[in-house]
Structure formats: structure tokens, C-alpha cells
Amino acid sequence: MTISVPQLEEARRALDTPLFADVGGDLTVSFEFFPPKNETMNTALWEAVRTLEPLDPSFVSVTYGAGGTTRERTHATVARIQRETSLAAAAHLTCVEASREEVDAIAREYWAIGVRHIVALRGDSPASDTPYAPHPGGYENAADLVAGLRRLHPFEISVAAYPEAHPESPDQASDLDNLKRKLDAGARRAITQFFFEPDTFFRFRDAAAAAGIDADLVPGIMPVMNVASITRMSALCGTRVPPWMGRLFEGLDERPAARQLVAATVAAELSRRLYAGGVKELHFYTLNRAELAYAICHLLGVRPTLREREVAA
Template sequence: MKLSEIFKTGKPTISFEFFPARTEKAAETLNQTVEDLVALKPDFVSVTFGAGGSTKDGSYELVKKLKKEKELEVVAYLAAFALKRNEITSVLNNYQDLGIENILALRGDPPKDTDVTQVPADSFKYASELAAFIHQNYGFCIGVAGYPEGHIDAPSLEKDIEYLKLKVDQGADFIIAQFFYDNVYFLNFMERCQKIGINIPILPGIMPVYSVKMMEMLAGNCGAKIPEKLRKGISELPEGDTKALIDFGIEYAIGQCEELLKEGARGLHFYTMDRSESAAGIVKGLKNKGLLTI
């Protein structure tokens, strides 16, 4: 089912992001994570696509497993950077043959070992170009990424929202937002979207705190600010107590999600990092508060 149809139900959606495992040990963890989170009956799940197609085959196999074995609605990410036009077409055709109805169109980041001067001439330089190509040639429901705090490459918040509007004008049906730790950025982002005429569903991205090191790294990579409230809460935990940190992260995210839902968020999209404990804890906590029905 297309997400555009799912959103018509009006109830907040719950979704989880997975990425293909690169080792046997990671595969075992991912399999258990999928089992744990599928039990929560998400409205859909998503599968990432590595830079420059680095996980193309692994992404396809994971999408296939989730679609065919687990009978889930899947949003397949497609990062176009450095891929030739025929490679893009091949990926889209394979997903179409698999019965996938939803694609998240992304520019993608350059692989670390890529010489940008050698990028194929017919590759898509922007997500808006990929969205337009998919819209013109396929029947997928198209999602794009949004950045509440602005994309790190954007010269300003104003320009960033203009780029997002362009992606919407080129055929996007929904937006999945980058994660944030302070809801004010998402709420301000929603206001900017409304002012510029973006009226499609926008899902906030939720990134639980898995470890301090990971939090700092991920926030640094995407330009997400870490609020003092979050830093202070972590500083008050027993040093080295991993369980206390995970539990604190769950409660912090529950607070975030509770406010977002009360403010009218169309759903919650969890960046699981292929782990289940935090995402499951947050969803169950929201259900106990009567904010979700799962």
C-alpha cells in the first residue's frame, strides 16, 4: 500500500528504519531487531541505501525479506549520488517488480573514497532531480528528506526550505525529517513549510540516545544541536551505567514524542540503528500513556 493511502486513516503512523548488515554478527542482531519491532505492528518500515550504491544488493535483499517474509509495507531508500542513470533505473525496476510502492528519493552523500570529478555525467546531482525522474517514469509514492535544523550544505534555513519545496513540486508525496533533540526546531520547521506552501505529510525523525559517543557523532554529522537539558540529564547518570543511559534516552524520547503528537505530528519515524530496545520502549511508553494504538 502506498503511504499516501495509509496517511488517509488520520491516525499517527509508527515506522522503523533499518540498514543492511555488513557482518554475520550484525545480521544476527538485525534479525532479532526485526522480530522485536515487527511485533509492534508498524505502519511501515524503511531500508537505507548506502552512499554510491555501496549497499545496493544488501538493501534489496533486506527490502525483499521485509516485504515478502514479514509482509510489511516498505519504504526503500534510493541515494542517487554517483550512480549512472541506467543503474538508477535498474534499482527502481527491481523494487517495482518486488511490489514495493514507496521510495524515498535522496541525493546521498559522496562515498569517502569517491573522486567527485569522476561522477558520471548522467547521474542526478540533487534529490529534486531524482524525485522528478521517478514521478515522470514510475507510479511509486515518493518521499523526500527534510531538515528541521537545515541541511549542513544549505547556505541558510530559507534556502533549505526552498530546496524542499522544489522536491515537493517535483512530485514528492511525503517528507521524513532528519532527527533532532529539541522539538522547537521541528515545530519551527513545520511553520516554515506551511508558509512556503508545503502541505504533504511530514514525519519527525526520532533518534534515541544509544551512547554518548554515538549521539555526539551523529549530531555532528548532520548538524543537530544537543540541548542543555539532554546534556545535563546524561551528566547526572552514574558514570559507565549503560542501562541507565538507555533508560534515560527512552524517557527523554517519550517526552519528545508526547509533545510532537499533541502538536499534531502525522507520525513518528524511529532511527533504530538496527537495535530494538529503545524504539520498542518508546512506543510501549507512548501506548501506556494512551497516545498510540498498536
Template sequence: MATPKVSFEVFPPRTVDAAFKLWDTAQALAPLAPRFFSVTYGAGGTTRDLTHDAAHVLRRTSGLPVAAHLTCVGASKAETMEVADSFARIGVTDIVALRGDPADGASTFTPHPEGFQDSCELITALAETGKFNIRVGAYPDPHPESTSQEANIEWLKRKFDAGAQEAMTQFFFEAETFLRFRDACAKAGIDKPITPGILPIVNWKSARNFAQRCGTPVPAWLDDAFAKAERDDRTSLLATSLCTEMCSDLIDEGVENLHFYTLNRADLTRDVCRALGVTPQVTLEDVA
């Protein structure tokens, strides 16, 4: 089995304790020489400054590439591009360009009166600056607001045509979900890289609730497996083995890159990476 290249997503801390947890996560995962760390961006730009600061600290202390999330929600075009410029000024030139979740708990997205109408407009504006390497989101299961999987894939194609270089998918629970999506994208003429998003299941109840909010189908067999594992106090072992097996299946089918949603918890992600042959290459001090 080939050894994959990996990347890791973290979210910006809101408290001092959370800041230490983020730093511990970076210390644990940076030695695995990831392609990049990505830093999320709260709905409506609610963590804009925190995202900026976390991206800056990660970039400065790890020396590794950092990809900052940027959304269209709750800001004018000028304000959004100023945020992008602020990332560029601190050396963060990788952007994950997203439409973003509706602000204030709304059920549908409403563009800012002077803002970008959708992710494609944002991607086009970022690409025109010539400053950024642009990544985007993709949905192996149809996006909750998409009329069909065909429309979902066509929208991804538009994002690539607008200037995106790579897509990272929403998480999924079975390798076949991603593989079907990858084949459908290739059939639709998409030839840019699509990286599977991997969610190691630290807590099944939380992961299940998150999946339901995202429109990600939950296989019945997973409910059964975690119910039995909880009775036997083996949930961590189950989570590690399931995630490792799914990643192995993806690698066997030619997947070269994996993007892990760490939830700022390193242990399970690190264990899966080691099982896949991704081992420490450097210390954090070496790359600082």
C-alpha cells in the first residue's frame, strides 16, 4: 500500500484552554509533514479575527503551509477581499473558498447586499488577484440544497472553471461513497484533484448529529457497531480500525491525498496516520 500525503483541518480557539489544545494538536501532527493545515472560519465571519490569528501562529511556529477558510457570509465584497489580503500579508496564500453556512442560524443563505452571491464569485475574485492557491469544498453525497447529484457535480465543475485548484470533500462513512463521486466527476470532465475529507470518530453521538446536519447518510451498521463497542468500552479501538480500513480502501483505489478533520484532537488522527505508514519526519523545532 502506498503511503498517502495528508493534511489536517483545525478550528480557531475561543478560549485560552482551547488555544493550548490547538497548539498541542499542531505539535502532535506537524511532525507528520502534512501538505498543509487548514483553519476554519465561523458562520457569518464570526471567527474572522480568530481565524487570522490562528493561521498566523500556525504558519509562524510550524513553518508549514496554512490554508485559511474564507466565506461569502455577512460581508461586502470589499470587506471579504480585505480579509483575503490580510491573510496574504502574513504569508498565508492558500485559501479554502466557501459560500459558508447561513448566518445567525438561518435555514437558507442570503447574500450580503454588497457581497459575493456565491462561492464561484468569490473564487473568481481571488483568482484574479493572482495571489492565492484556491481550494474548495465538494460533496460526495448531494449537498442538502442541491437538486440532484448531477447539479452538485456541475456546480463543482464551475468552481474549478472559476479558478480553484483542488477540492476537499465533506466527510463520509464508506469508501465507496467517495469512489462513486470521484468516478462521476471524472465522467463530467473534472480533471482537477479531489481529496477525500476524513472524520476520525472521536465521539459517535456527536459525529452522527454532525452528519445529519450536513446531509451525510449514516449507515445502520455503524449505529450497531458503536452500540456494541460502547457496551464493551472499545469505541476508540473501533474508531481507529474503521477509519484506517476506509483510508486503506481509498489508497488501494489510487487516492494519494487524505484531508483529516481533527476537531483539534490529535490522538485518533495520529494513530490512523501511523497505521497508514505516515510517520514523523521532523520535529516541530526543525520546521519552526
């Protein structure tokens, strides 16, 4: 068997890299939270926010439920982050179940309270068995929403990308065309759906470049804490779960501490390999679990900033 030069180079890099050495020091991170449903979840959310705040993320985003079901809670969470922390809050905003006037009003409210970053998404139908359909008088899709937001204010806008293609896309070429429309409408970056192997992202990045996309593509990292749950989520968003995933977490259902250690190690190794391939920005889907996200960042060498350490002292 002939071994190619790129393979030899990758092997040499792997051997030359010390175990658990910090990445180059130029890695930036961001975190995603979801709005709480009750007081217990609210307490957990704010513990997560305060735990991760010293890591000085480039921004933190707050999700928006299907059909606008968390609209008020999302707004309240974003407003509090903006008001009470040093973090730059980014609000998710979708096209679903709202007219243009309603969406524009929400965006104007965010601008008024100092929020300058919107994660603009088409959104999914509130009913899982019903295909997405634009709201009468609403924004048709994410590209349309991006253009509308840009007309209102000079927001920084992020959009979604799908390394394995959106489940509703007929193929990757169509999916990349849609992504390019969103970026051409005025989005600054695309944050990817989660995936589990670095090659998935690298193939997607190459395909995007070939399609004329030169915007920042930020990998979305989902630490795995429950294989059954992640399998269900993956099926909904078109993400492939590799065969080794089940074997890796087998036997850990009743050992949450061990499961968390494995989850942190796997996510950190995925992140490290992405960094070795030129990725300098990562977005973590925290599921409001601060310690897991914090441990992953620690393994990558992302530590509290000097300013935060001085405040703590």
C-alpha cells in the first residue's frame, strides 16, 4: 500500500504534538445557552453564565424555540446577560410564526438595549409533522431575514451551516447555494450544526470554498453526554453518529461522572484536531452545563483572562 505525502505529514504532526499541550493561544470560543423554563433551570443557567464568563468568549448566544415558543424568555435572558455581565450577547431570531413587522419590532428592541449581534435562522415548523411554510407577510427564509435585519441596523449577523447538509436540502450543492445566499445578504459568519469527526468539517470547508464561500465558518461542538439523546437529535438535523460513539459510552449510563470525563475528552480531541487543521474559532453548544464546557476549554488552554483573575483576587 502506498502512503500519500499528506498522510505522512499528518502522521508527523501527530507525533510532534505533545499530549495535552495548549493550542497556539489564538483560539477564540463562544457559547450557546437556552432560556430556562423554571426557577431551577434559571439558577442553573446563571451559574453556567457566571462560570464561563471569565473565559472571555467572543459572544454568547441564546436560542429561540420553534414557533417562537421561547420568545419572551429568550428576550429576557439576552437582556439580562447584556445588562448584568461583561459578555456580548447574541440573540437567536427566526422567521417562524411572525410577520415582518413583529420580527422587526423584536430586532429594534434588541438594538435599543445594546444587543448588536443576531443569529438569524429560518426556524422549524412548530409541529414536527408539518413542513415549514413562511408566515403570511413574514420573512420567507433566513436569507430574507438577514437582508431585513441589515436594513434596520448594522447588526453583526451569524447564520447556520450544515456540514452534512440540511435534512430538507436535496444535496450538498443546493445546501451550499442557500448558505451563500445568507452570507451574500449580509451575514458575517456561519456557525455549523454539530458533527463528530474532524473530516466532516474539513470536507465541508473545502466544498464551501469551491462554491465561492469565503466567510468565517465556525464549527459547532456538541459534547455528548447521552448517546440515545444525541442519536435522536442527530436524526432530526441530518448528523451522522459514527459507530464508535456507542461503543465509547457503553456501560456509562449509571456513571455520570465517568461519562462527563469521557465527553470532555472526546470534545477536546475533536477541537484540537480542528485547530490543527486551521480552525481558530469554536462555538460550544453548552446545554447550560458549565463544568463540561469549562473542562473542554481548559484542556484546550483557554483559561480565565488576566483581568478576571485580578478581579477574583
